[in-house]
Amino acid sequence: MNYYAAPVRDLRFVLEEMLAHRSLALPGFEEATPDLVEAVLEEAAKLAGDVWGPLNSTGDRQGAKRHTDGSVTTPEGFAAAYQAYVEGGWNGIGVSEELGGQNLPEVVASAVQEMLHGANMALGLCPMLTAGAIEALAHHGSDALKATYLPKLVEGSWTGTMNLTEPQAGSDLSKVRTKAVPEGDHYRISGQKIYITWGEHDAAENIIHLVLARKPDAPEGNKGISLFLVPKFLVNDDGSLGERNDVTCASIEHKLGIHGSPTCTLSFGENGGAVGYLVGEEGRGLNHMFTMMNEARHKVGIQGIGVAERACQHALAYANDRTQGRSPKQRGGSECTISDHFDVRRMLLSMRARTDALRALALYCAGQLDIARRAESDAERQAAQACADVLIPIVKSFSTDQAVDIASMGVQVHGGMGYVEETGAAQLLRDARIAPIYEGTNGI
Numbered sequence: 001m002n003y004y005a006a007p008v009r010d011l012r013f014v015l016e017e018m019l020a021h022r023s024l025a026l027p028g029f030e031e032a033t034p035d036l037v038e039a040v041l042e043e044a045a046k047l048a049g050d051v052w053g054p055l056n057s058t059g060d061r062q063g064a065k066r067h068t069d070g071s072v073t074t075p076e077g078f079a080a081a082y083q084a085y086v087e088g089g090w091n092g093i094g095v096s097e098e099l100g101g102q103n104l105p106e107v108v109a110s111a112v113q114e115m116l117h118g119a120n121m122a123l124g125l126c127p128m129l130t131a132g133a134i135e136a137l138a139h140h141g142s143d144a145l146k147a148t149y150l151p152k153l154v155e156g157s158w159t160g161t162m163n164l165t166e167p168q169a170g171s172d173l174s175k176v177r178t179k180a181v182p183e184g185d186h187y188r189i190s191g192q193k194i195y196i197t198w199g200e201h202d203a204a205e206n207i208i209h210l211v212l213a214r215k216p217d218a219p220e221g222n223k224g225i226s227l228f229l230v231p232k233f234l235v236n237d238d239g240s241l242g243e244r245n246d247v248t249c250a251s252i253e254h255k256l257g258i259h260g261s262p263t264c265t266l267s268f269g270e271n272g273g274a275v276g277y278l279v280g281e282e283g284r285g286l287n288h289m290f291t292m293m294n295e296a297r298h299k300v301g302i303q304g305i306g307v308a309e310r311a312c313q314h315a316l317a318y319a320n321d322r323t324q325g326r327s328p329k330q331r332g333g334s335e336c337t338i339s340d341h342f343d344v345r346r347m348l349l350s351m352r353a354r355t356d357a358l359r360a361l362a363l364y365c366a367g368q369l370d371i372a373r374r375a376e377s378d379a380e381r382q383a384a385q386a387c388a389d390v391l392i393p394i395v396k397s398f399s400t401d402q403a404v405d406i407a408s409m410g411v412q413v414h415g416g417m418g419y420v421e422e423t424g425a426a427q428l429l430r431d432a433r434i435a436p437i438y439e440g441t442n443g444i
């Protein structure tokens, strides 16, 4: 019963009927026809339903494992499932053609992301973090950094991480202490970052860490923080992988949910300093990170919707199977499934209605991002950006708070079977619980 069927019909309803495929009419998306979008959604649904989805509970049970040499292995099947995603070209679907991507609108990429997160949120985090790294580099990296790192990141054969948090610097990043000492054309990075998602793993050849750090003479507070690129393996001039850089995984967290996603403590510079390269301007690291994080928040909202959708499917399937009590439709009615009981219906409908509404809002917001990037007139672009700026925090916080509530209601539909791990309903609640916390807490 623990399955996931990607909601292609519902996604198409929003894209085609509610948004009238507005994004496809924008300049630059001429090749993205409605037929192509339909085919993309159908193919993504196969990857999500057949390859990623079945690994969701394996990932939860096995979790990521760190070994004494600092290496981390992901749960059985995760590396192969990620490889299937890379080989299918999925990592670049929302990335522009000039950066080596498929150049599909954000609204289509968001629909695909929802399916992947619904199928397997822990695995979905890996490309989600890479997307953040791509965006930060594309906007702020030098031509040389872009040429060396973007093609592999866009392809997905290298993955990306975002290194902001330190023990004393959580919501308040002005407290970041990681050091960056200039040395020739690069910097030597030292310090400790905590909670780094997919900070070490066995699913890709190289990991590209984007790290907030400050120069020794930098002022205190936000203005002293710069952004650096620190590869796990240094890259030779011919693009091949060179020496291991001075960054190691000191530990991984044992946590409530998303067990398949390695949440790492990373130590930089225990042996003289990790080689790092400045991204963008010195002292503007936080700004550079935040341009990227704004859109990452939209993706976290989408993540919540993916899990909420899975919770709906899960609860409905259970409710249609479990028999208990007599049909309330007539006095002395026959034995019935719990989906016949009005209170169970109330829960199922509430879960479904909220999930559909969240999806519509998130995809509308993605459509505004497309207009903000591609519309012909300045006025149209600015208006759409202003709309997206208002909606993104709402999509992030409302969708993720609702996802927790929807997954919790899913547990309730299952009765006692929801509270024991066997059905998988509890995993959805545990997985969903992180989304209101990371990428900026919902309260803030």
Ligand SMILES: Cc1cc2nc3c(=O)[nH]c(=O)nc-3n(C[C@H](O)[C@H](O)[C@H](O)COP(=O)(O)OP(=O)(O)OC[C@H]3O[C@@H](n4cnc5c(N)ncnc54)[C@H](O)[C@@H]3O)c2cc1C
Pocket: 162, 163, 164, 165, 169, 170, 171, 172, 194, 195, 196, 197, 198, 255, 263, 434, 437, 438, 439, 440, 441, 442, 443, 444
């Ligand atoms: C599984 C997981 C994965 C993560 N992945 C990453 C990652 O890849 N990269 C990364 O850099 N970080 C990552 N994080 C860190 C995450 O972003 C932080 O945990 C989060 O930003 C909150 O910081 P904190 O834990 O220090 O909480 P705190 O900042 O200590 O906050 C605790 C509480 O106080 C509230 N609070 C704090 N300040 C204010 C304020 N000014 N106004 C109102 N309320 C406030 C918060 O809302 C929260 O409720 C991850 C965390 C987890 C658990």
